[in-house]
Amino acid sequence: MFKAGYVAVVGKPNAGKSSLVNALVGEKVAIISSKPQTTRDNILGIVNGDDYQIILVDTPGIHHSKNLLDKAMMKNVRSAVSGVDLVLYLIDGTKGPDEEEKEYIEHLSVPTLILRTKTDLKGQKDFEFDYEISSLTGKNMQELKQAILSKLPEYEYENYIYDKDYYTDKSVKFLIAEEIREKALNLLHQEVPHGIAVEIIRFDEKEDIVGIDADIVCEQERHKGMIIGKGGATLKTIGSQTRAFAEDILGKKVVLKLFVKVESDWRNKPQKVKNLGY
Numbered sequence: 679m680f681k682a683g684y685v686a687v688v689g690k691p692n693a694g695k696s697s698l699v700n701a702l703v704g705e706k707v708a709i710i711s712s713k714p715q716t717t718r719d720n721i722l723g724i725v726n727g728d729d730y731q732i733i734l735v736d737t738p739g740i741h742h743s744k745n746l747l748d749k750a751m752m753k754n755v756r757s758a759v760s761g762v763d764l765v766l767y768l769i770d771g772t773k774g775p776d777e778e779e780k781e782y783i784e785h786l787s788v789p790t791l792i793l794r795t796k797t798d799l800k801g802q803k804d805f806e807f808d809y810e811i812s813s814l815t816g817k818n819m820q821e822l823k824q825a826i827l828s829k830l831p832e833y834e835y836e837n838y839i840y841d842k843d844y845y846t847d848k849s850v851k852f853l854i855a856e857e858i859r860e861k862a863l864n865l866l867h868q869e870v871p872h873g874i875a876v877e878i879i880r881f882d883e884k885e886d887i888v889g890i891d892a893d894i895v896c897e898q899e900r901h902k903g904m905i906i907g908k909g910g911a912t913l914k915t916i917g918s919q920t921r922a923f924a925e926d927i928l929g930k931k932v933v934l935k936l937f938v939k940v941e942s943d944w945r946n947k948p949q950k951v952k953n954l955g956y
């Protein structure tokens with residue numbers, strides 16, 4: 679029997695959703711950072727086998743909306759949860775669920791598995807769950823995969839929803855823009871990271887080299903200074919770290935140029951939020 683279906687990966691910001699998707703897929707589909715609200719889009723991570731295809735939907739962490747971008751992110755979560763075959767609801771084992779979360783889970787109308795995440799960390803809280811996992815050590819990954827497969831629809835014929843060579847629905851351009859954002863998130867602090875967006879403005883692929891120009895959009899002039907860093911050091915680090923990733927997925931030499939642009943309050947500008955694909 680062939681198994682195929684959609685599985686939404688849902689939970690609070692920082693619960694470990696993107697880390698789990700990457701661990702199950704075995705490729706870097708979604709960026710990861712220690713800052714909450716890293717993921718903004720629904721990103722598909724596709725796990726392919728000879729007799730199955732699991733389509734994981736990574737989602738933004740559930741939080742209260744402060745601006746248009748937040749609202750767009752929460753709409754992404756709602757759309758991900760409707761029409762899937764299974765929800766994986768992730769709870770950071772060191773934090774446990776809050777009341778709001780318990781109620782959210784109770785009202786989900788889709789079969790749900792509750793996962794305790796980050797079980798490699800000390801200070802685990804007491805709460806009920808179906809599986810305990812660690813994306814870092816790989817704990818229970820095979821067991822979880824089997825549990826997911828047991829909940830997916832069965833077919834008597836091969837039914838790959840996506841071509842089995844694909845591990846995500848996102849383009850190389852998107853993955854590189856996100857990688858730039860991840861490097862920026864990891865290098866920057868305080869309020870700067872949340873106001874950042876990345877736009878690829880040129881992607882020029884030749885036989886053995888790819889030229890890429892990208893804008894890092896931020897909200898304030900002083901943020902621009904922080905992104906550039908002393909003598910351009912921070913921007914340079916973002917660039918060289920991203921280039922290594924881009925060369926790896928493209929299999930070609932990459933020349934990457936980064937620019938920083940200020941666009942005040944873009945997170946409340948409908949056209950901008952839309953243009954950026956959120």
Ligand SMILES: Nc1nc2c(ncn2[C@@H]2O[C@H](COP(=O)(O)OP(=O)(O)OP(=O)(O)O)[C@@H](O)[C@H]2O)c(=O)[nH]1
Binds near residue numbers: 691
């Ligand atoms: N120790 C440990 N850390 C983990 C594990 N899984 C994720 N983390 C860390 O938790 C932080 C958040 O991980 P993400 O995967 O980005 O979390 P997320 O739920 O996708 O977060 P948002 O996209 O912001 O909603 C990162 O610093 C990860 O390295 C784990 O199994 N063990």
Ligand SMILES: [Mg+2]
Binds near residue numbers: 697708710716737
């Ligand atoms: Mg994420």
